[in-house]
Amino acid sequence: MLYSTATPEAKRATLRERLAAGELVRLPGAANPLSARLIERHGFEGVYVSGAVLSADLGLPDIGLTTLTEVAGRSGQIARMTDLPTLVDADTGFGEAMNVARTVQEMENAGIAGLHLEDQVNPKRCGHLDGKQVVDEEAALRRIRSAVQARRDPNLLIVARTDIRAVDGLDATIERATRLVEAGADAIFPEAMRSLEEFAAVRAAIDVPILANVTEFGQSELFTEAQLRDVGVNMIIWPVSLLRIAMHAMDGALGVLSQEGGFERLVPQMQHRRELYDLLDYEAYNAFDSGVFNFSVPG
Template identity: 70%
Template structure:
Protein backbone atom coordinates (compact mmCIF):
# COMPACT_ATOMS: atom_id res chain seq x y z
CA UNK A 1 0.00 0.00 0.00
CA UNK A 2 1.12 3.57 -0.69
CA UNK A 3 4.82 3.31 -1.54
CA UNK A 4 7.53 0.66 -1.95
CA UNK A 5 8.68 -1.17 1.15
CA UNK A 6 12.38 -1.45 0.26
CA UNK A 7 14.53 1.38 1.70
CA UNK A 8 16.47 3.44 -0.83
CA UNK A 9 19.79 2.31 0.66
CA UNK A 10 18.86 -1.32 0.12
CA UNK A 11 17.74 -0.68 -3.45
CA UNK A 12 21.13 0.92 -4.10
CA UNK A 13 23.01 -2.00 -2.54
CA UNK A 14 21.13 -4.54 -4.63
CA UNK A 15 21.65 -2.43 -7.76
CA UNK A 16 25.40 -2.42 -7.10
CA UNK A 17 25.40 -6.19 -6.68
CA UNK A 18 23.64 -6.75 -9.97
CA UNK A 19 25.92 -4.32 -11.80
CA UNK A 20 28.90 -6.26 -10.48
CA UNK A 21 27.48 -9.48 -11.94
CA UNK A 22 27.99 -8.11 -15.44
CA UNK A 23 24.52 -9.00 -16.72
CA UNK A 24 22.46 -6.64 -18.88
CA UNK A 25 19.99 -4.66 -16.77
CA UNK A 26 16.89 -3.27 -18.53
CA UNK A 27 15.58 0.14 -17.42
CA UNK A 28 12.49 1.40 -19.30
CA UNK A 29 11.65 5.05 -18.74
CA UNK A 30 8.75 5.83 -16.42
CA UNK A 31 6.71 8.91 -17.31
CA UNK A 32 4.85 8.95 -14.00
CA UNK A 33 4.76 6.97 -10.71
CA UNK A 34 2.10 4.54 -11.90
CA UNK A 35 4.11 3.57 -14.98
CA UNK A 36 7.06 2.82 -12.67
CA UNK A 37 4.90 0.33 -10.82
CA UNK A 38 3.90 -1.23 -14.15
CA UNK A 39 7.57 -1.54 -15.14
CA UNK A 40 8.19 -3.48 -11.95
CA UNK A 41 5.09 -5.63 -12.45
CA UNK A 42 6.33 -6.60 -15.93
CA UNK A 43 9.61 -7.94 -14.59
CA UNK A 44 12.18 -5.31 -15.58
CA UNK A 45 15.35 -4.61 -13.61
CA UNK A 46 15.01 -0.92 -12.90
CA UNK A 47 13.31 2.35 -13.74
CA UNK A 48 14.82 5.20 -15.73
CA UNK A 49 13.66 8.80 -15.26
CA UNK A 50 14.35 10.93 -18.31
CA UNK A 51 15.03 14.64 -18.19
CA UNK A 52 13.33 14.93 -21.57
CA UNK A 53 10.22 13.27 -20.17
CA UNK A 54 10.14 15.50 -17.09
CA UNK A 55 10.45 18.53 -19.36
CA UNK A 56 7.77 17.23 -21.74
CA UNK A 57 5.47 16.56 -18.79
CA UNK A 58 5.70 20.29 -18.08
CA UNK A 59 5.13 21.13 -21.76
CA UNK A 60 8.76 22.19 -22.22
CA UNK A 61 11.48 21.14 -24.68
CA UNK A 62 14.56 19.30 -23.44
CA UNK A 63 16.93 22.29 -23.49
CA UNK A 64 17.85 22.69 -19.83
CA UNK A 65 14.77 24.63 -18.71
CA UNK A 66 13.85 22.39 -15.78
CA UNK A 67 15.23 23.07 -12.31
CA UNK A 68 16.84 20.81 -9.72
CA UNK A 69 13.75 21.20 -7.55
CA UNK A 70 11.45 20.05 -10.36
CA UNK A 71 13.64 17.09 -11.31
CA UNK A 72 14.28 15.92 -7.75
CA UNK A 73 10.61 16.27 -6.84
CA UNK A 74 9.34 14.28 -9.79
CA UNK A 75 12.10 11.70 -9.41
CA UNK A 76 11.16 11.21 -5.75
CA UNK A 77 7.52 10.59 -6.69
CA UNK A 78 8.54 7.96 -9.22
CA UNK A 79 11.35 6.27 -7.25
CA UNK A 80 9.30 5.74 -4.09
CA UNK A 81 6.58 3.89 -6.00
CA UNK A 82 8.74 0.88 -6.85
CA UNK A 83 11.09 -1.57 -5.15
CA UNK A 84 13.31 -1.37 -8.23
CA UNK A 85 16.32 0.96 -8.36
CA UNK A 86 15.70 4.19 -10.27
CA UNK A 87 18.30 6.26 -12.09
CA UNK A 88 17.62 9.83 -13.16
CA UNK A 89 18.90 12.18 -15.83
CA UNK A 90 20.54 15.07 -13.97
CA UNK A 91 21.60 16.89 -17.16
CA UNK A 92 24.76 18.93 -16.54
CA UNK A 93 24.30 18.91 -12.77
CA UNK A 94 22.43 22.23 -12.72
CA UNK A 95 25.51 24.43 -12.57
CA UNK A 96 29.14 24.41 -11.54
CA UNK A 97 30.85 21.56 -9.60
CA UNK A 98 29.45 22.79 -6.27
CA UNK A 99 25.96 22.70 -7.81
CA UNK A 100 26.69 19.16 -8.98
CA UNK A 101 27.50 18.22 -5.37
CA UNK A 102 24.19 19.59 -4.15
CA UNK A 103 22.38 17.86 -7.02
CA UNK A 104 23.76 14.47 -6.00
CA UNK A 105 22.79 14.91 -2.36
CA UNK A 106 19.30 16.09 -3.27
CA UNK A 107 18.85 13.03 -5.50
CA UNK A 108 20.16 10.75 -2.75
CA UNK A 109 17.56 12.26 -0.40
CA UNK A 110 14.91 11.68 -3.08
CA UNK A 111 15.61 7.94 -2.98
CA UNK A 112 17.34 7.52 -6.33
CA UNK A 113 19.70 4.65 -7.01
CA UNK A 114 21.91 6.73 -9.27
CA UNK A 115 22.11 9.66 -11.67
CA UNK A 116 23.99 10.64 -14.78
CA UNK A 117 25.87 13.88 -15.30
CA UNK A 118 26.79 14.88 -18.84
CA UNK A 119 29.58 16.88 -20.43
CA UNK A 120 27.51 19.21 -22.54
CA UNK A 121 27.65 22.97 -22.26
CA UNK A 122 24.92 24.31 -19.99
CA UNK A 123 22.13 24.77 -21.05
CA UNK A 124 22.21 21.39 -22.79
CA UNK A 125 20.41 20.01 -25.82
CA UNK A 126 18.81 16.65 -26.44
CA UNK A 127 21.66 14.19 -26.99
CA UNK A 128 20.31 13.09 -30.37
CA UNK A 129 20.03 16.57 -31.89
CA UNK A 130 22.68 18.26 -33.99
CA UNK A 131 24.47 21.38 -32.82
CA UNK A 132 25.54 20.11 -29.40
CA UNK A 133 28.54 21.59 -27.63
CA UNK A 134 30.63 19.88 -24.98
CA UNK A 135 32.69 21.40 -22.20
CA UNK A 136 36.44 21.07 -22.01
CA UNK A 137 37.97 17.99 -20.45
CA UNK A 138 38.86 19.68 -17.16
CA UNK A 139 35.28 20.86 -16.58
CA UNK A 140 33.85 17.45 -17.47
CA UNK A 141 36.15 15.68 -15.03
CA UNK A 142 35.44 18.20 -12.26
CA UNK A 143 31.72 17.49 -12.58
CA UNK A 144 32.25 13.77 -12.09
CA UNK A 145 34.76 14.16 -9.26
CA UNK A 146 32.34 16.47 -7.51
CA UNK A 147 29.51 13.96 -7.90
CA UNK A 148 31.61 11.10 -6.55
CA UNK A 149 33.01 13.07 -3.61
CA UNK A 150 29.66 14.50 -2.53
CA UNK A 151 27.61 11.30 -2.31
CA UNK A 152 27.08 10.05 1.22
CA UNK A 153 25.97 6.56 0.28
CA UNK A 154 28.86 4.85 -1.54
CA UNK A 155 26.32 2.65 -3.33
CA UNK A 156 24.75 5.65 -5.11
CA UNK A 157 25.76 5.07 -8.74
CA UNK A 158 27.42 8.01 -10.49
CA UNK A 159 27.04 7.69 -14.25
CA UNK A 160 29.17 9.86 -16.54
CA UNK A 161 27.50 10.64 -19.84
CA UNK A 162 29.64 11.91 -22.68
CA UNK A 163 28.24 13.55 -25.80
CA UNK A 164 31.63 13.87 -27.49
CA UNK A 165 30.79 11.26 -30.15
CA UNK A 166 28.39 13.66 -31.88
CA UNK A 167 30.86 16.55 -31.73
CA UNK A 168 34.39 15.23 -32.25
CA UNK A 169 33.90 11.60 -33.27
CA UNK A 170 34.36 8.15 -31.78
CA UNK A 171 38.07 8.31 -30.93
CA UNK A 172 37.54 11.46 -28.89
CA UNK A 173 34.56 9.86 -27.15
CA UNK A 174 36.58 6.78 -26.23
CA UNK A 175 39.37 8.97 -24.87
CA UNK A 176 36.96 10.99 -22.75
CA UNK A 177 35.20 7.85 -21.53
CA UNK A 178 38.51 6.50 -20.20
CA UNK A 179 39.25 9.75 -18.37
CA UNK A 180 35.74 9.93 -16.89
CA UNK A 181 36.17 6.39 -15.58
CA UNK A 182 39.54 7.36 -14.09
CA UNK A 183 37.82 10.33 -12.42
CA UNK A 184 35.64 7.89 -10.47
CA UNK A 185 32.53 7.33 -12.58
CA UNK A 186 30.84 4.04 -11.75
CA UNK A 187 29.24 3.73 -15.20
CA UNK A 188 30.02 5.31 -18.58
CA UNK A 189 27.10 6.44 -20.76
CA UNK A 190 28.38 7.07 -24.31
CA UNK A 191 25.57 9.00 -25.96
CA UNK A 192 24.50 8.67 -29.61
CA UNK A 193 26.64 5.69 -30.58
CA UNK A 194 25.81 4.80 -34.17
CA UNK A 195 26.75 1.10 -34.32
CA UNK A 196 27.34 -1.94 -32.14
CA UNK A 197 31.02 -1.66 -33.02
CA UNK A 198 31.10 1.77 -31.41
CA UNK A 199 29.64 0.38 -28.19
CA UNK A 200 32.28 -2.38 -28.38
CA UNK A 201 35.02 0.22 -28.68
CA UNK A 202 33.88 1.96 -25.50
CA UNK A 203 33.45 -1.38 -23.75
CA UNK A 204 37.02 -2.33 -24.59
CA UNK A 205 38.38 1.00 -23.38
CA UNK A 206 36.98 1.11 -19.82
CA UNK A 207 36.85 -1.27 -16.88
CA UNK A 208 33.50 -0.03 -15.54
CA UNK A 209 29.98 -0.87 -16.78
CA UNK A 210 28.57 0.97 -19.78
CA UNK A 211 25.04 2.15 -20.53
CA UNK A 212 23.27 2.23 -23.90
CA UNK A 213 20.46 4.63 -24.78
CA UNK A 214 17.91 3.07 -27.15
CA UNK A 215 15.76 6.11 -27.82
CA UNK A 216 13.58 6.10 -30.90
CA UNK A 217 14.07 8.51 -33.82
CA UNK A 218 17.63 9.31 -32.74
CA UNK A 219 21.19 8.76 -33.89
CA UNK A 220 21.48 5.16 -32.68
CA UNK A 221 20.02 2.13 -34.38
CA UNK A 222 17.50 0.36 -32.14
CA UNK A 223 19.49 -2.69 -31.10
CA UNK A 224 17.86 -5.51 -29.15
CA UNK A 225 18.74 -6.37 -25.58
CA UNK A 226 20.45 -9.51 -26.83
CA UNK A 227 22.62 -7.59 -29.30
CA UNK A 228 23.69 -5.13 -26.61
CA UNK A 229 24.45 -7.89 -24.13
CA UNK A 230 26.60 -9.62 -26.73
CA UNK A 231 28.89 -6.57 -27.00
CA UNK A 232 29.16 -6.14 -23.23
CA UNK A 233 26.63 -3.40 -22.47
CA UNK A 234 25.53 -3.52 -18.81
CA UNK A 235 22.49 -1.19 -18.72
CA UNK A 236 20.04 -0.34 -21.48
CA UNK A 237 17.49 2.46 -21.17
CA UNK A 238 14.42 3.26 -23.25
CA UNK A 239 13.95 6.80 -21.91
CA UNK A 240 10.94 8.20 -23.76
CA UNK A 241 9.35 5.05 -25.22
CA UNK A 242 6.43 4.68 -22.81
CA UNK A 243 5.59 8.37 -23.04
CA UNK A 244 5.65 8.16 -26.83
CA UNK A 245 3.36 5.13 -26.77
CA UNK A 246 0.97 6.78 -24.32
CA UNK A 247 0.83 10.07 -26.23
CA UNK A 248 0.36 8.24 -29.52
CA UNK A 249 -2.58 6.33 -28.03
CA UNK A 250 -4.01 9.52 -26.54
CA UNK A 251 -3.85 11.25 -29.92
CA UNK A 252 -5.65 8.37 -31.62
CA UNK A 253 -8.32 8.39 -28.92
CA UNK A 254 -8.95 12.10 -29.37
CA UNK A 255 -9.21 11.60 -33.14
CA UNK A 256 -11.80 8.89 -32.54
CA UNK A 257 -13.79 11.17 -30.26
CA UNK A 258 -13.76 13.82 -32.98
CA UNK A 259 -14.76 11.34 -35.68
CA UNK A 260 -17.20 9.08 -33.85
CA UNK A 261 -18.26 10.95 -30.72
CA UNK A 262 -17.43 8.00 -28.43
CA UNK A 263 -14.57 5.63 -27.64
CA UNK A 264 -16.56 2.41 -27.92
CA UNK A 265 -14.38 1.24 -30.80
CA UNK A 266 -11.22 1.58 -28.70
CA UNK A 267 -12.28 -0.12 -25.47
CA UNK A 268 -10.05 -3.13 -26.16
CA UNK A 269 -7.01 -0.82 -26.31
CA UNK A 270 -7.61 0.58 -22.82
CA UNK A 271 -6.29 -0.62 -19.50
CA UNK A 272 -9.35 -2.17 -17.88
CA UNK A 273 -10.61 -0.70 -14.63
CA UNK A 274 -9.94 -4.05 -12.92
CA UNK A 275 -6.31 -4.02 -14.07
CA UNK A 276 -5.84 -0.45 -12.88
CA UNK A 277 -7.28 -1.29 -9.47
CA UNK A 278 -5.03 -4.32 -9.25
CA UNK A 279 -1.95 -2.23 -10.10
CA UNK A 280 -2.98 0.33 -7.48
CA UNK A 281 -3.51 -2.48 -4.91
CA UNK A 282 -7.03 -1.44 -3.99
CA UNK A 283 -7.55 -4.51 -1.73
CA UNK A 284 -4.76 -3.33 0.60
CA UNK A 285 -6.33 0.11 0.88
CA UNK A 286 -9.72 -1.41 1.59
CA UNK A 287 -8.27 -3.67 4.29
CA UNK A 288 -6.46 -0.76 5.91
CA UNK A 289 -9.50 1.46 5.72
CA UNK A 290 -11.70 -1.19 7.33
CA UNK A 291 -9.24 -1.71 10.18
CA UNK A 292 -9.21 2.00 11.02
CA UNK A 293 -12.75 3.16 10.31
CA UNK A 294 -14.53 0.28 11.99
CA UNK A 295 -16.88 2.24 14.24
CA UNK A 296 -20.52 3.25 14.08
CA UNK A 297 -22.07 6.51 15.15
CA UNK A 298 -24.63 6.19 17.95
CA UNK A 299 -27.97 7.81 17.26
Protein backbone atom coordinates in the same frame (compact mmCIF):
# COMPACT_ATOMS: atom_id res chain seq x y z
CA MET B 1 1.18 0.36 -0.94
CA LEU B 2 2.00 4.02 -0.19
CA TYR B 3 5.69 3.38 -0.67
CA SER B 4 7.99 0.65 -1.91
CA THR B 5 8.83 -2.02 0.63
CA ALA B 6 12.55 -1.65 -0.15
CA THR B 7 14.58 1.21 1.30
CA PRO B 8 16.57 3.50 -1.00
CA GLU B 9 19.77 2.04 0.47
CA ALA B 10 18.63 -1.49 -0.37
CA LYS B 11 17.76 -0.48 -3.94
CA ARG B 12 21.19 1.07 -4.44
CA ALA B 13 22.86 -2.05 -3.10
CA THR B 14 20.73 -4.21 -5.41
CA LEU B 15 21.78 -2.23 -8.48
CA ARG B 16 25.44 -2.51 -7.52
CA GLU B 17 25.10 -6.24 -6.92
CA ARG B 18 23.45 -6.85 -10.28
CA LEU B 19 26.14 -4.93 -12.12
CA ALA B 20 28.91 -6.68 -10.18
CA ALA B 21 27.36 -10.04 -11.05
CA GLY B 22 27.45 -9.22 -14.76
CA GLU B 23 23.68 -9.03 -15.18
CA LEU B 24 22.21 -6.92 -17.96
CA VAL B 25 20.15 -4.25 -16.21
CA ARG B 26 17.19 -3.11 -18.31
CA LEU B 27 15.61 0.23 -17.40
CA PRO B 28 12.56 1.32 -19.40
CA GLY B 29 11.70 4.97 -18.94
CA ALA B 30 8.72 5.60 -16.66
CA ALA B 31 6.31 8.11 -18.15
CA ASN B 32 4.81 8.70 -14.68
CA PRO B 33 4.88 7.11 -11.20
CA LEU B 34 2.20 4.52 -11.99
CA SER B 35 4.09 3.24 -15.03
CA ALA B 36 7.08 2.51 -12.77
CA ARG B 37 5.00 -0.13 -11.01
CA LEU B 38 3.98 -1.55 -14.38
CA ILE B 39 7.66 -1.79 -15.36
CA GLU B 40 8.34 -3.78 -12.20
CA ARG B 41 5.42 -6.13 -12.87
CA HIS B 42 6.86 -6.98 -16.28
CA GLY B 43 10.08 -8.24 -14.75
CA PHE B 44 12.57 -5.52 -15.59
CA GLU B 45 15.59 -4.81 -13.38
CA GLY B 46 15.27 -1.06 -13.03
CA VAL B 47 13.35 2.12 -13.86
CA TYR B 48 14.68 5.14 -15.72
CA VAL B 49 13.60 8.77 -15.33
CA SER B 50 14.28 10.67 -18.55
CA GLY B 51 14.93 14.39 -18.63
CA ALA B 52 13.29 14.51 -22.05
CA VAL B 53 10.13 12.88 -20.69
CA LEU B 54 10.01 15.07 -17.62
CA SER B 55 10.45 18.26 -19.62
CA ALA B 56 7.89 17.13 -22.23
CA ASP B 57 5.46 16.34 -19.43
CA LEU B 58 5.80 19.99 -18.39
CA GLY B 59 5.32 21.17 -21.97
CA LEU B 60 8.97 22.17 -22.32
CA PRO B 61 11.70 21.22 -24.82
CA ASP B 62 14.63 19.17 -23.55
CA ILE B 63 17.13 22.05 -23.38
CA GLY B 64 17.86 22.25 -19.66
CA LEU B 65 14.82 24.31 -18.63
CA THR B 66 13.73 21.99 -15.83
CA THR B 67 14.97 22.71 -12.33
CA LEU B 68 16.60 20.52 -9.70
CA THR B 69 13.47 20.80 -7.57
CA GLU B 70 11.24 19.59 -10.41
CA VAL B 71 13.51 16.69 -11.35
CA ALA B 72 14.18 15.55 -7.78
CA GLY B 73 10.49 15.81 -6.88
CA ARG B 74 9.29 13.80 -9.86
CA SER B 75 12.10 11.26 -9.44
CA GLY B 76 11.10 10.73 -5.82
CA GLN B 77 7.47 10.20 -6.81
CA ILE B 78 8.54 7.55 -9.32
CA ALA B 79 11.12 5.85 -7.10
CA ARG B 80 8.65 5.40 -4.22
CA MET B 81 6.32 3.33 -6.42
CA THR B 82 8.64 0.39 -7.00
CA ASP B 83 11.13 -1.89 -5.30
CA LEU B 84 13.33 -1.55 -8.38
CA PRO B 85 16.32 0.81 -8.42
CA THR B 86 15.66 4.08 -10.23
CA LEU B 87 18.25 5.77 -12.44
CA VAL B 88 17.72 9.48 -13.14
CA ASP B 89 18.83 11.84 -15.88
CA ALA B 90 20.38 14.77 -14.00
CA ASP B 91 21.39 16.68 -17.15
CA THR B 92 24.50 18.76 -16.50
CA GLY B 93 23.97 18.81 -12.73
CA PHE B 94 22.01 22.09 -12.77
CA GLY B 95 25.11 24.26 -12.54
CA GLU B 96 28.76 24.04 -11.69
CA ALA B 97 30.64 21.99 -9.10
CA MET B 98 28.77 23.13 -6.01
CA ASN B 99 25.41 22.81 -7.78
CA VAL B 100 26.35 19.29 -8.86
CA ALA B 101 27.12 18.41 -5.24
CA ARG B 102 23.71 19.66 -4.13
CA THR B 103 22.05 17.80 -7.00
CA VAL B 104 23.59 14.53 -5.84
CA GLN B 105 22.43 14.97 -2.27
CA GLU B 106 18.91 16.04 -3.28
CA MET B 107 18.67 12.97 -5.50
CA GLU B 108 19.84 10.78 -2.63
CA ASN B 109 17.11 12.32 -0.48
CA ALA B 110 14.59 11.51 -3.22
CA GLY B 111 15.43 7.82 -2.91
CA ILE B 112 17.02 7.18 -6.29
CA ALA B 113 19.68 4.53 -6.90
CA GLY B 114 21.78 6.34 -9.47
CA LEU B 115 22.03 9.36 -11.74
CA HIS B 116 23.93 10.37 -14.83
CA LEU B 117 25.67 13.67 -15.43
CA GLU B 118 26.65 14.82 -18.90
CA ASP B 119 29.43 16.92 -20.36
CA GLN B 120 27.33 19.18 -22.55
CA VAL B 121 27.42 22.97 -22.43
CA ASN B 122 24.33 24.51 -20.88
CA PRO B 123 21.73 25.04 -22.33
CA LYS B 124 22.00 21.40 -23.31
CA ARG B 125 19.99 19.59 -25.95
CA CYS B 126 18.73 16.10 -26.61
CA GLY B 127 21.66 13.73 -27.11
CA HIS B 128 20.43 12.65 -30.54
CA LEU B 129 20.18 16.13 -32.08
CA ASP B 130 22.84 17.89 -34.12
CA GLY B 131 24.67 21.01 -32.98
CA LYS B 132 25.67 19.83 -29.50
CA GLN B 133 28.57 21.41 -27.66
CA VAL B 134 30.60 19.85 -24.87
CA VAL B 135 32.59 21.44 -22.08
CA ASP B 136 36.36 21.08 -21.93
CA GLU B 137 37.87 18.06 -20.23
CA GLU B 138 38.62 19.72 -16.91
CA ALA B 139 35.05 21.01 -16.54
CA ALA B 140 33.67 17.55 -17.34
CA LEU B 141 35.96 15.90 -14.79
CA ARG B 142 35.11 18.50 -12.17
CA ARG B 143 31.43 17.61 -12.42
CA ILE B 144 32.13 13.95 -11.76
CA ARG B 145 34.61 14.61 -8.94
CA SER B 146 32.04 16.88 -7.27
CA ALA B 147 29.35 14.22 -7.56
CA VAL B 148 31.54 11.49 -6.10
CA GLN B 149 32.68 13.71 -3.25
CA ALA B 150 29.13 14.82 -2.41
CA ARG B 151 27.40 11.45 -2.18
CA ARG B 152 26.84 10.08 1.30
CA ASP B 153 25.82 6.58 0.31
CA PRO B 154 28.78 4.96 -1.47
CA ASN B 155 26.34 2.71 -3.36
CA LEU B 156 24.75 5.65 -5.17
CA LEU B 157 25.73 5.00 -8.79
CA ILE B 158 27.40 7.97 -10.50
CA VAL B 159 27.18 7.53 -14.27
CA ALA B 160 29.20 9.87 -16.48
CA ARG B 161 27.55 10.59 -19.81
CA THR B 162 29.66 11.97 -22.63
CA ASP B 163 28.22 13.53 -25.77
CA ILE B 164 31.58 14.11 -27.39
CA ARG B 165 31.04 11.43 -30.07
CA ALA B 166 28.89 13.83 -32.12
CA VAL B 167 31.45 16.62 -31.75
CA ASP B 168 34.92 15.02 -32.04
CA GLY B 169 34.33 11.36 -32.89
CA LEU B 170 34.94 7.96 -31.39
CA ASP B 171 38.60 8.39 -30.38
CA ALA B 172 37.66 11.46 -28.36
CA THR B 173 34.84 9.47 -26.74
CA ILE B 174 37.23 6.77 -25.62
CA GLU B 175 39.72 9.31 -24.31
CA ARG B 176 37.08 11.21 -22.35
CA ALA B 177 35.49 8.04 -21.00
CA THR B 178 38.86 6.91 -19.72
CA ARG B 179 39.45 10.19 -17.94
CA LEU B 180 35.93 10.20 -16.46
CA VAL B 181 36.55 6.78 -14.95
CA GLU B 182 39.81 8.07 -13.49
CA ALA B 183 37.80 10.95 -11.95
CA GLY B 184 35.61 8.43 -10.12
CA ALA B 185 32.68 7.62 -12.43
CA ASP B 186 31.10 4.27 -11.58
CA ALA B 187 29.80 3.76 -15.12
CA ILE B 188 30.01 5.40 -18.54
CA PHE B 189 27.14 6.44 -20.81
CA PRO B 190 28.58 7.05 -24.30
CA GLU B 191 25.74 8.89 -26.03
CA ALA B 192 24.70 8.54 -29.68
CA MET B 193 26.98 5.68 -30.66
CA ARG B 194 26.62 4.91 -34.37
CA SER B 195 27.34 1.17 -34.35
CA LEU B 196 27.82 -1.88 -32.19
CA GLU B 197 31.51 -1.73 -33.04
CA GLU B 198 31.70 1.66 -31.36
CA PHE B 199 30.20 0.25 -28.18
CA ALA B 200 32.71 -2.60 -28.35
CA ALA B 201 35.58 -0.12 -28.69
CA VAL B 202 34.46 1.76 -25.58
CA ARG B 203 34.04 -1.56 -23.75
CA ALA B 204 37.61 -2.54 -24.59
CA ALA B 205 38.97 0.75 -23.24
CA ILE B 206 37.35 0.88 -19.79
CA ASP B 207 36.59 -1.58 -17.00
CA VAL B 208 33.39 -0.08 -15.52
CA PRO B 209 29.81 -0.75 -16.63
CA ILE B 210 28.57 0.84 -19.88
CA LEU B 211 25.07 2.20 -20.45
CA ALA B 212 23.38 2.22 -23.87
CA ASN B 213 20.53 4.52 -24.86
CA VAL B 214 17.99 2.93 -27.21
CA THR B 215 15.79 5.74 -28.46
CA GLU B 216 13.56 5.94 -31.49
CA PHE B 217 14.14 8.52 -34.25
CA GLY B 218 17.72 9.16 -33.09
CA GLN B 219 21.30 8.85 -34.32
CA SER B 220 21.72 5.20 -33.27
CA GLU B 221 20.05 2.08 -34.59
CA LEU B 222 17.45 0.40 -32.40
CA PHE B 223 19.83 -2.27 -31.15
CA THR B 224 18.35 -5.26 -29.34
CA GLU B 225 19.16 -6.45 -25.84
CA ALA B 226 21.04 -9.42 -27.28
CA GLN B 227 23.16 -7.27 -29.59
CA LEU B 228 24.13 -4.89 -26.82
CA ARG B 229 24.84 -7.69 -24.36
CA ASP B 230 27.15 -9.31 -26.90
CA VAL B 231 29.32 -6.17 -27.14
CA GLY B 232 29.60 -5.81 -23.38
CA VAL B 233 26.89 -3.29 -22.52
CA ASN B 234 25.70 -3.60 -18.90
CA MET B 235 22.70 -1.25 -18.73
CA ILE B 236 20.09 -0.31 -21.34
CA ILE B 237 17.60 2.55 -21.16
CA TRP B 238 14.55 3.11 -23.37
CA PRO B 239 13.96 6.67 -22.21
CA VAL B 240 10.99 8.05 -24.16
CA SER B 241 9.33 4.95 -25.67
CA LEU B 242 6.42 4.65 -23.22
CA LEU B 243 5.64 8.36 -23.47
CA ARG B 244 5.67 8.19 -27.27
CA ILE B 245 3.34 5.18 -27.27
CA ALA B 246 0.97 6.80 -24.77
CA MET B 247 0.88 10.16 -26.58
CA HIS B 248 0.23 8.48 -29.94
CA ALA B 249 -2.61 6.48 -28.40
CA MET B 250 -4.13 9.58 -26.78
CA ASP B 251 -3.88 11.52 -30.04
CA GLY B 252 -5.73 8.76 -31.86
CA ALA B 253 -8.34 8.47 -29.12
CA LEU B 254 -9.07 12.18 -29.20
CA GLY B 255 -9.55 11.92 -32.96
CA VAL B 256 -12.16 9.21 -32.36
CA LEU B 257 -13.89 11.36 -29.74
CA SER B 258 -13.94 14.35 -32.07
CA GLN B 259 -15.37 12.36 -34.98
CA GLU B 260 -17.71 9.97 -33.17
CA GLY B 261 -18.67 11.87 -30.04
CA GLY B 262 -17.61 9.13 -27.64
CA PHE B 263 -14.97 6.55 -26.74
CA GLU B 264 -17.18 3.46 -26.94
CA ARG B 265 -15.25 1.93 -29.85
CA LEU B 266 -12.01 2.18 -27.89
CA VAL B 267 -13.17 0.54 -24.66
CA PRO B 268 -11.48 -2.80 -25.56
CA GLN B 269 -8.16 -0.93 -25.84
CA MET B 270 -8.47 0.66 -22.40
CA GLN B 271 -6.97 -0.50 -19.13
CA HIS B 272 -9.88 -1.91 -17.14
CA ARG B 273 -10.80 -0.24 -13.87
CA ARG B 274 -10.04 -3.57 -12.17
CA GLU B 275 -6.49 -3.55 -13.58
CA LEU B 276 -5.93 0.02 -12.47
CA TYR B 277 -7.12 -0.68 -8.93
CA ASP B 278 -4.93 -3.75 -8.77
CA LEU B 279 -1.92 -1.72 -9.91
CA LEU B 280 -2.70 0.91 -7.28
CA ASP B 281 -2.92 -1.88 -4.67
CA TYR B 282 -6.28 -0.57 -3.55
CA GLU B 283 -6.93 -3.62 -1.38
CA ALA B 284 -3.81 -3.09 0.73
CA TYR B 285 -5.15 0.24 1.95
CA ASN B 286 -7.95 -1.71 3.61
CA ALA B 287 -5.50 -2.75 6.34
CA PHE B 288 -5.62 0.86 7.53
CA ASP B 289 -9.24 1.70 6.83
CA SER B 290 -11.90 -0.90 6.09
CA GLY B 291 -13.98 1.75 4.37
CA VAL B 292 -11.49 2.21 1.54
CA PHE B 293 -11.92 -1.06 -0.35
CA ASN B 294 -15.41 -2.21 0.51
CA PHE B 295 -16.73 -2.45 -3.05
CA SER B 296 -16.57 -4.75 -6.06
CA VAL B 297 -15.72 -3.65 -9.58
CA PRO B 298 -18.43 -4.48 -12.14
CA GLY B 299 -17.57 -6.40 -15.28
